[in-house]
Amino acid sequence: MFSDTDLYAEKLAQAQQELKEGELWLIATRENLEHPEPALSLLSGAHLTWDTFFLLSRHKATAIAGRFDAPSIEAPWQVQIYDEDYTALLRSEVAAHSPQRILLDYSPNNPMMDGLSHGMYLKLKAALPEAEFGSAAEFLGGLRSAKTPAEQARIKAAVEMAEAHLEELSAHLHLGWSELQAMEYLHERLREEGLEPAWGWNGCPNISFGRMPSHAGATEKRLEPGMLIHTDYGVRMRGYCSDLQRVYYWPRPGEGVPEEVTRAFPVVRRAIDRAAEQLRPGVKGYEVDAVARATITDAGYPEYKYATGHNLGRATHDGGTLLGPRWPRYGQSPEGRVREDEVYTLELGVMLEGLGYVGLEEDVVVRPNGAEWLSRRQEAVYCLEP
């Protein structure tokens, strides 16, 4: 397996390759435990308290750090240390890169490309009054989204771990369990492995018995016969996430899966197929969304109120191109083009009143000729036998 050091080195080489001549990428951060800089996490595991600057151009990687932070910054970053003031150092180090354009981590559209705080932005403006700043979002979206081999291997491992946990859950579910108990069952699996849930202990897994899921997560609601069991779950393993939705049904005594469910499931599955067929290098995010969305509405189901897919990586919502509709709240994200080596979720569903949510989510990586499944697809609504 790849070590963290290998992974950071691989990503740094990718970043230098994707930067253009004359571009300087400047990451400005501090107290990165309380306030992580999502772009820095791609390149370094450093723990930083004081103001710290990472300067990357095609041929040079330098950092400016406070004395006590400097030792936590790994090679190949060449670290300059300050005690009282870094202004002169910052100016001279920026000049040493002779940049024509300085890219900063801000983006109205993408939280993962928006790691620069407004206060640090004001500090940079004051320290470098002549500098021409621009958003790093386009470059960073590409860097973050196109996964290196080490990153793909880690995501695949996180997918397999989540699948194993979900299989165990489906074998152990009991009538009368609350959603919170099912959640706790998966949390125990995570603790056994020393892992974390992909999107926090409070909301992951998101378990819904006989109802529409919400980001508020699992509740005291108890499992009864005649309910759909919906799980939205992912594992964060060695820094990378998986994100899967599965759906099960607990039948009433002597009954099978209701016809409404067996009618809805193939539509949901087909909508994901359509999205996967559409997902290839060069296509725009909203074009992938549109085919999946139309499959649902053409079948007479209501339109779902979210995007069909998002990038998956260090974060569950890893930024970059969104496979989403052109709604104002998504900004420019659905306009991006899909690229090779990007990893996406494909997720959507149909709410059946009185039964629950028929929702699926699979994880795929984009190859030159199209999508490759990272997850083992769900083939049918699994009926849990008492």
Place this chain on the structure above:
Amino acid sequence: MFSDTDLYAEKLAQAQQELKEGELWLIATRENLEHPEPALSLLSGAHLTWDTFFLLSRHKATAIAGRFDAPSIEAPWQVQIYDEDYTALLRSEVAAHSPQRILLDYSPNNPMMDGLSHGMYLKLKAALPEAEFGSAAEFLGGLRSAKTPAEQARIKAAVEMAEAHLEELSAHLHLGWSELQAMEYLHERLREEGLEPAWGWNGCPNISFGRMPSHAGATEKRLEPGMLIHTDYGVRMRGYCSDLQRVYYWPRPGEGVPEEVTRAFPVVRRAIDRAAEQLRPGVKGYEVDAVARATITDAGYPEYKYATGHNLGRATHDGGTLLGPRWPRYGQSPEGRVREDEVYTLELGVMLEGLGYVGLEEDVVVRPNGAEWLSRRQEAVYCLEP
């Protein structure tokens, strides 16, 4: 004990009291698991994915949230839900507060008051082109620093837990242990209690055998006779942190604590005494720092390269007034005035070449008449008997 709900309610009431008539405090955040908003954490445990806005004025607390995020926002926030676009809703909700001034969470000086990303700032400017924005830092510094009774109780409990763990460590340390082994010993204590280290698993505790500590933390260096053992450790318990430094000595066979150590320790302790005597409501941060710093240099030791103390709370470095020198890199933080109910660390030390670091750190709360110790003070360099 106070519940989280009580604690959020107490802090929200404090915020409304400290806001002036006509002021609207506007928190804008999203994906707050990957990118936490340190100010929002004071008021709500909500987990948010989409763009979310919290609007607080003296008599009104409203929030605007995406459909799936809304259920995780607790009362008394009145939540308005959006699906596709929030611009009109944001405008009307801001207008409903009739603000003369809108305060945003940005600050060049204080990372904990700098939770607004530059990208979200640009979005606010675009959505509210007429609005007059200002920094919330002054208000927020006061709010964050002045701890409510529930917050003080939690910090005190975190201090006591860290003290108990350090006592256990000092009783179990072995010659030949590496710094990393000592770290692992404390990590086991944390895991047993289901707690987290105050500033992350990688850097907390920071253990140094016979050397100057750095933020890079513990190493493979092994404990030998004739070394000072320095620990910098804190516990994060129910959301609040402690932060303590202790120093021990492992004697050479047949020898006691070297004279250099017994000479330095009282100077370090006296410098902390002086800072504590100076620490009372109304004094400026740099004035507290100056008396401690002068105690060290007057005794002929080199000046330490960091601040004498910082606020302690949800974060180890909790922002607000810094008990630090007027160095450019500290910006305006040392100019702040100390206020009642603030909780500070007092920390400093002296490096003794060939022996290690004689460093102490205590935690105090500011009362009307001066500092009250939250930690049991270290009285002497504890000599660890083989």
